[in-house]
Amino acid sequence: MNPLIRKLEHFARLSPGDRTILTRAAAERVRKFSPRVDISREGDRPKDVHLILSGWACRYKQLEDGRRQIVSFFLPGDMCDLNIFILKEMDHSIGTISDVTIADLPREFFDEIGAGYPRIATALWWETLVNAAIQREWTMNLGQRTASERMAHLLCEIFFRLRLAGLTDEQSCEFPLTQADLAEATGLSKVHVNRTLQELRAAKLIVLKGKTLSVPSLERLMDTGLFNANYLHMEHEGSQLDANE
Structure with a gap:
């Protein structure tokens, strides 16, 4: 689809x-x-x-x-x-x-x-609201979360968004971001990004091979990132409305 x-x-x-x-x-x-x-x-x-x-x-x-x-x-x-x-x-x-x-x-x-x-107009309004919510979470990420929390939260968000669009394969997804990209998105230095990713790998929270991200336990990664998916509004009741009403 x-x-x-x-x-x-x-x-x-x-x-x-x-x-x-x-x-x-x-x-x-x-x-x-x-x-x-x-x-x-x-x-x-x-x-x-x-x-x-x-x-x-x-x-x-x-x-x-x-x-x-x-x-x-x-x-x-x-x-x-x-x-x-x-x-x-x-x-x-x-x-x-x-x-x-x-x-x-x-x-x-x-x-x-x-x-x-x-x-469609209603759905696009919802998408606009979700995008605003994502920006609020990014502000919280930069201002309050530790490096490990920040990175885990971003990885959770990307995984959920890809899953919403049907672009994950069970525990894995495409992941073309470099450490420089992650540094520019999280406000961390590239050295700090490298160290943080190594910590997440050592804790068996993520596996990064080539351009693929695997998440053995999404729940554990969410706990590490203090991640609550409510801001993505994935289960809004609007999905149950009849288009013919």
Whole structure:
């Protein structure tokens, strides 16, 4: 199933017509990007919403001396800034981490959704609220959690989000992030990231091989990261609504 559809159906039950228009949108205006390039840059004039079809990307801010802070990750099924049309220019950059395929969604698509597809509109509102909740958790991560808690929490979040989109294989998932990426996302030095990952490995909380992350016991990793998945709102009652009502 299209990862966007799978994710949105956790927020509202979609009709066949809803799925058709989302499938159509994901097949039009498709672009491919190599790893470690920008999809859009700070200062650009935004024109479309980018839907991640495959691969991983990130939102980041960068200082003039090159120091960079990753402020969120985009996974398959994610839309980059639903309300981007109101901005005169981008105030952040979006860059790829792996090979990425996106679909550019124009303003007209969202006008069509708003006019005739209320279930999709409801689901997109929920996604916006979840994204805001994720940013709050990232702020808590940077301000209050220890290095081990911070790393474990981030790994739990990524695993849950991938599972929501149907992109995990039991205890494992794709994991193209480097230690430099993790440092820029957690506010830790690369040396500290390396040490923290070694601690999580030694405790048999994670296994990292190549570009695959395995989590032998998700419950133990959640305990280590003080992770509560409630902010992801994965079981919202909207998923039980009848699309024909």
